[in-house]
Amino acid sequence: MRNQKVLRKGYTTGTHTVASFRSCLDTLLVTNKACITKTTKIDNDDLDVTKGCEIIVSLDFSIENFLLNPTFQKAQLFKCETNSLEIYAGIGVGVVTKKGLKVPPPYPAINPAPLNAIQDYFKIKTNKRQHLHLKCCISVVNGQEIAKQTANAKVGVLEGISILGTTGVVKPVSSSAYIDSVKTQIEFAIQNRYETIYFTLGNSAFNIACSKANKEAIIEIGNFVYDSIEVATNQNAKEVIFLCGIGKMTKVYQGFKNTHNRFGVIDFDKLQADIKRNLNYEVDIEATLTVKGISQELEKAGLVKEFYEMITLKANKQIKKWFKTSNVKAIILEEKEVLGW
Known part of the structure; x- marks a missing residue:
């Protein structure tokens, strides 16, 4: 049995932000002066574009020295007895519009879990203080890019990234960051009453979907076919049109839940047998071990339409x-009649 690499877990932007806030608050309560703390998001083996980003938390008694996201925003306000905390999105942290x-x-685009953790710590650490009114600014270096x-x-x-996190831990085995993004987009499309949501795999699929629907209803799912459909099903999406090329769709019909090559390749013996069984034609898989090549052979035999229909079914x-x-x-992109587009 081959030794498999143990994928590194990491911590979410939310976890890093909460840790930085705690350090910042502790320092301010000791010094009674404005404080700034910084943390760098540690590396992991997830598909995570925020790896290595620097998160900055600032605490002050006014917002005069803060560099805020230029988008109009209201602060998240937390009151505890006579104390209060206002949380703002700084440069590089997004604002929800x-x-x-x-x-x-x-x-500010700060998810409930890290927001609640910040508020809980503020409550615990200030329970012996009175009339303490603090302002907090959370920023991310290069967050806009x-x-x-x-x-x-x-x-x-x-104008920035979101401060995310539910459990606090990034699990690379499930590529949780990408799937969480897909889940957010599905929920958003459903909440905004899009009757049909489009899943696209590849640039061609995305471009075709863009010609038929608003981008808010189009979700690029990468290779995460099963996970994306699972989310849509759990969210009771009314209709999902899944678009991709015939090569990836062949993987789906053969049971691949993730169509990335590291999860396996197409079983061409099975494909050959299915074509023989359904189309009564034996393709020469020795001559071309690609689905495109098989399509070209079947096109010459006058069976390409039937082949597309077989894969789709x-x-x-x-x-x-x-x-x-x-x-x-x-729906496969190659089947224009099925698409009706």
Whole structure:
């Protein structure tokens, strides 16, 4: 048995932010002076664009010295007895501008879990103080550029990244950061009453979907086919159109839950047998071990339309096998008649 690399876990932006806030508050309560603390998000083996980012937490008695996100925002206000804490999005941390997310507009894009942890610590550490009114600014160095690699702008989180986290730990085995992003986009689309959501895999699929729907209803799922459909099913999405090329769709019909090559390759012997059984034609898989090559051979034989239909049918059957209640319809890009586009 081969030794498998143990993937490194990490901590969410929320965990790093809470740790930095705690240190900052502890220092301010001792010195009674404004304080700034910084932390660098540690590396891990997840698909995480925020790895290595620097998170800055500032605490002061006024907001005069804060560099805030230029988007209009209201502070998250927490009151405890006679004390209060206002939390603002600084440069590099996004502000929510649309409904449908865990945080309503127009507040800083800080998820409930880290926000609650910050408030709980503030309550504990200030329970013997009175009339303490603090302002907190959370910033991320280069956060605006990092955010361009996320779906933040599409769902209305502007000018920075979100401070995320539920359990506090990033689990790379499930590529949780990417799946969490997909989940957020699905929830957003449903909350904004999009009857049909589009899952796309690849640039061509995305471009076709963009010609038919608003980008807010289009979700690039990477290779996470099963995980994305599971989220959509659990969220009771009314209709999901899953678009991808015939190569990836062949993997789906063969039962691949993730279509990345590291999870395996197409079983061409099985594909050859299915073509023989369903189309009564034996392809020469020795001559071309690619789905595109097989498509070209079947096109010459006048069977390419039937081949596309076979792949589409089997992929949809596989999805129904995974999720009996799923409202997902798989369509391959090559089948123009099926697309009707």
